[in-house]
Amino acid sequence: MTSAQCAGVVVTVLATLVTACGPKPLDLSDPAAPGRTLVVLLPDADGSVGRVNVANQSGSIDLDAARESTQAMVNRPPSPVSTLSEREVNRIFGDALSALPPAPRYYVLFFRFESDQLTDDSRALVVDIQEAVKSRSMPEIAVVGHTDTMGTPRANFELGLKRAASVRNLLTQAGLDGSTIEVRSLGEADLVIKTPDETPEPRNRRVEVTLR
Numbered sequence: 001m002t003s004a005q006c007a008g009v010v011v012t013v014l015a016t017l018v019t020a021c022g023p024k025p026l027d028l029s030d031p032a033a034p035g036r037t038l039v040v041l042l043p044d045a046d047g048s049v050g051r052v053n054v055a056n057q058s059g060s061i062d063l064d065a066a067r068e069s070t071q072a073m074v075n076r077p078p079s080p081v082s083t084l085s086e087r088e089v090n091r092i093f094g095d096a097l098s099a100l101p102p103a104p105r106y107y108v109l110f111f112r113f114e115s116d117q118l119t120d121d122s123r124a125l126v127v128d129i130q131e132a133v134k135s136r137s138m139p140e141i142a143v144v145g146h147t148d149t150m151g152t153p154r155a156n157f158e159l160g161l162k163r164a165a166s167v168r169n170l171l172t173q174a175g176l177d178g179s180t181i182e183v184r185s186l187g188e189a190d191l192v193i194k195t196p197d198e199t200p201e202p203r204n205r206r207v208e209v210t211l212r
Contacts, residue, residue, distance in 0.1 A: 035073055035074045036071050036072070036073050037071065037072040037073075038069060038070075038071050038092070039052070039054050039063065039069060039070055039071070039072065039078075040063075040067060040068070040069040040084060040089060040092075040093070041063040041064070041065070041066070041067070041068050041069070042066065042067060042089065043066045044103055049064070049065060049066050050064075051063065051064040052064075054070050054072055054078045055078070056072050056077070056078065058075060058076055058077045059077025059078060060077075060078065061077070061078040061079075061080075061081060062081075063081060065083070066083075067083050067084045067085070067086070067089055068081050068082070068083050068084075069081070069082055069083070069084050070082075101212075102136060104210055104211060104212045105132055105210075105211045106208065106209070106210055106211075107125060107128070107129050107208070107209040107211075108206050108207070108208055108209075109122040109125060109126070109167060109206060109207045109208075109209065110122045110202060110203070110205060110206050111163055111205040111206065111207070112205075113150075113200060113202075113205065114150065114151075114159070116159070116162045116163045116165075116166045117166075118166075118167075126167075126170050126171075129171065129209055129211070130171060130174040130176065132211055133171065133176055133211060134175075134176075136211070138180075139176075139180055139211060139212070140180055140182075140211075140212040141171070141176075141180055141181045141182065141209065141210070141211055141212075142181075142182045142184075142208075142209070142210040142212075143164045143167050143168055143171075143181060143182065143183050143184075143207060143208075143209050144160075144164060144184055144185070144186060144207065144208045144209075144210075145159070145160030145161055145162070145163040145164035145165075145167075145183075145184070145185040145186070145187075145206075145207050146160050146163075146185075146186055146187070146188070146190060146191075146192075146204060146205070146206050146207065146208070147159050147160050147163075147187050147188050147204065147205060148188065148191070148195065148199065148200055148201040148202075148204040148205050149188050149191070149195055149196065149197045149198060149199050149201070149204070150198055150199070150200050151198075153187055153188060153189075156187035156188040157185050157186075157187035158185070158187075159185075159187070160185030160186060160187045160188075161183070161184070161185035163185075163205075163206075163207050164183045164184065164185055164207050165183055167207045167209065168181045168183050188204070191204050192204055192206070
């Protein structure tokens, strides 16, 4: 059994589990040999690496660096961690990795105080989002508006929705299909920086864009 935490891509080569014969020495020339499951932790597209715990009835081990691997076997603890080369990863998993859809991409755009106008830095980032969307054949985009705690919750819900809609408009003006863009608001309900009521906080005045 494996359990993943944080970011990272976990790839495995699964083999039919057998218990009639004793364990064999580890051999990456045949990662799908009977009785073995090879687990490798790969970085996300942005280079970030999470953590995965590989466990069975005989023991467990953690993987927390790029291309770290272990082999889980019947009636034996997972093998000691080893790091595969990029060449080994491509040899074993190349076909499976090439068939994966592009990883989701996340963007955060920030807004001026009590406004649906982007900051200058965030307006420049819109161009990157537009280009990333155009590179995908069937993009799905979620745009979620947020606010700080200035004002009432109802007013902030409306402001968050207005901010999300303004980002959608910027994307559609670049020729993107508006039907692929989901727009919603969380208002002040999901603060990045926890503050008391009636507290201005620039990092909470944002729109989060997820591209799949």
